[in-house]
Amino acid sequence: MSALLELSGINTYYGQMHILQDVSLKIGEGELVSLLGGNASGKSTTLKTILGIVPARTGNVRFGGEDVTARRTSYRIGRGMAIVPENRRLFAPMTVLENLEMGAYLQGDGMKEGLERVYSLFPIVYERRQQLAGTLSGGEQQMVAMRRALMSRPKLLLMDEPSMGLAPILVERSFEIIQQVHASGVAMLVVEQNANMALSIADRGYVLSTGRLVLEGAAKELLAHEDLRKAYLGR
Amino acid sequence: MGGIHLLAGFDSFTLTWPYFFDQLVAGLTLGSLYALLALGYSMVYGILKLLNFAHGEVFMIGSYIGYFVLTALGGAASPDVPIVVLLLLMFAAGMLGSGLLGVAIERFAYRPLRSAPRIAPLISALGVSFFLQQLATLLFGSIPKQYNTFGLHNGSLFNRITLGNFQIQYMQLIVVVSAVVLMLALTQLVARTKVGRAMRATSFDLEAASMMGIDIDRVIMFTFFVGSALAGAGGVMNGLIFQNVNAYVGFNAGLKAFTAAVVGGIGSIKGAMFGGLTIGVAQAFATGYLSSAYQDVIVFALLVVILLMRPTGLFGTPALQKV
Ligand SMILES: Nc1ncnc2c1ncn2[C@@H]1O[C@H](COP(=O)(O)OP(=O)(O)OP(=O)(O)O)[C@@H](O)[C@H]1O
Ligand SMILES: [Mg+2]
Numbered sequence: 212m213s214a215l216l217e218l219s220g221i222n223t224y225y226g227q228m229h230i231l232q233d234v235s236l237k238i239g240e241g242e243l244v245s246l247l248g249g250n251a252s253g254k255s256t257t258l259k260t261i262l263g264i265v266p267a268r269t270g271n272v273r274f275g276g277e278d279v280t281a282r283r284t285s286y287r288i289g290r291g292m293a294i295v296p297e298n299r300r301l302f303a304p305m306t307v308l309e310n311l312e313m314g315a316y317l318q319g320d321g322m323k324e325g326l327e328r329v330y331s332l333f334p335i336v337y338e339r340r341q342q343l344a345g346t347l348s349g350g351e352q353q354m355v356a357m358r359r360a361l362m363s364r365p366k367l368l369l370m371d372e373p374s375m376g377l378a379p380i381l382v383e384r385s386f387e388i389i390q391q392v393h394a395s396g397v398a399m400l401v402v403e404q405n406a407n408m409a410l411s412i413a414d415r416g417y418v419l420s421t422g423r424l425v426l427e428g429a430a431k432e433l434l435a436h437e438d439l440r441k442a443y444l445g446r
Numbered sequence: 447m448g449g450i451h452l453l454a455g456f457d458s459f460t461l462t463w464p465y466f467f468d469q470l471v472a473g474l475t476l477g478s479l480y481a482l483l484a485l486g487y488s489m490v491y492g493i494l495k496l497l498n499f500a501h502g503e504v505f506m507i508g509s510y511i512g513y514f515v516l517t518a519l520g521g522a523a524s525p526d527v528p529i530v531v532l533l534l535l536m537f538a539a540g541m542l543g544s545g546l547l548g549v550a551i552e553r554f555a556y557r558p559l560r561s562a563p564r565i566a567p568l569i570s571a572l573g574v575s576f577f578l579q580q581l582a583t584l585l586f587g588s589i590p591k592q593y594n595t596f597g598l599h600n601g602s603l604f605n606r607i608t609l610g611n612f613q614i615q616y617m618q619l620i621v622v623v624s625a626v627v628l629m630l631a632l633t634q635l636v637a638r639t640k641v642g643r644a645m646r647a648t649s650f651d652l653e654a655a656s657m658m659g660i661d662i663d664r665v666i667m668f669t670f671f672v673g674s675a676l677a678g679a680g681g682v683m684n685g686l687i688f689q690n691v692n693a694y695v696g697f698n699a700g701l702k703a704f705t706a707a708v709v710g711g712i713g714s715i716k717g718a719m720f721g722g723l724t725i726g727v728a729q730a731f732a733t734g735y736l737s738s739a740y741q742d743v744i745v746f747a748l749l750v751v752i753l754l755m756r757p758t759g760l761f762g763t764p765a766l767q768k769v
Contacts, residue, residue, distance in 0.1 A: 288659030
């Protein structure tokens, strides 16, 4: 399988603090990969390094066969990356519609079509389009954040803890959408602390611990892995 | 309608409605100029959380550009072009020149320091401010340049239009109307255009905006251009009203406009407009009824009182908790 995204030998710093240490990972076309790890293990930093929001000090990021290590975030998004950030990060003082438009910022003509797709699939979003995003409930915000990320029809969707802060029923709903998106052929990297849930829908998984990848493998194998359980119980 | 006999020491001349309206009109004129200038402080602060101390100097350069255009076109007494064209060219050149200056300042004085501790760009801003003051003194001399707009069309622009007790000079009308047009244009730009949405998104959450593919550097550059162009327009207006420009004219106006931005709620566009008018009117009444010596005392007392009542300013929203 040709890799859509490939990180090799990534080292990322915040000032003097060495966060990601020699991280290498791959995501194939259309693959669903989960990235697991405890608090402060560097999961969000990995996503930010992929997007170029935090620069990698050493190592390479390749996307769609192209070395994008030196490219800015806007370029990478334009090539087909999108993210549902941690805590959703909707633009609270802007309307739902404006938030969706931001998701298609680089799209130009594709925007109308994207909006219609979202509206027909999710009439609730259409009803709420003029509501300020900050006044939506947590669950609604999560739905809008996912729609926003899909507006650009990305090849690779990054998701940072989509289940965080949601009621169990909404967590299930989120995972259903993740599976739908996956089924439509979009590759995904899903960051989760809820390892069981994440691995149950993933093709493969990686486990981060204090900035290093300590485990990787097929999701089924990881689910059964003794060390993973220990890692989670022991953290 | 007679006098209002409330305060001792106020004479029969100042205690009349026409005098009151004169102060109000002068205040609104000055206030719309402050509002234009305050917008630049507010927009830049909204996105970069930076107090752009050099903004007053951008206004000053805009005022000089207006002067040079006026002079190049024959001067106020005998302009080579119709007055409307003359004024439009002064505004256009002042806005363009100031806009480009603002972009250059951001590019060379702020952008290299964007990830530095917050004190660094602040000091850089002060440096740019002094640099531009000195440069203007060096290039244009320490004697103020005279707009002499009293000379335009035999002074008829300073004639008054009378509506009952209410009188306004043509020149004041020109300033207020231009300011309103520019502010409406800005409001529409921010509310309705794609770049406007990008500005609002970036101002709310810069990192999330970059996650949407927004080129933050371009949004910042555009914000500096627009804010500085408005300051340039303010500079030209200042010359038209006060008749002259010197290298330090931006310091005082900048201070008042910055106060206006804080009073309105820094980061808020509506706040900057409203704050500008409030400060302008307060200053005019202080000058008109007390003494020009008290104008700054009144203005800054107003600042303190408003901030005590509303620490985030009149239209400011309390900082949202971002996790
Ligand atoms: N902007 C920043 N500046 C400095 N340090 C940071 C910054 N962002 C994250 N860190 C630090 O980097 C480390 C990894 O953070 P990161 O957010 O990647 O962890 P995470 O695995 O996503 O954690 P969580 O599960 O809590 O979201 C932490 O120690 C964190 O404090
Ligand atoms: Mg995280």
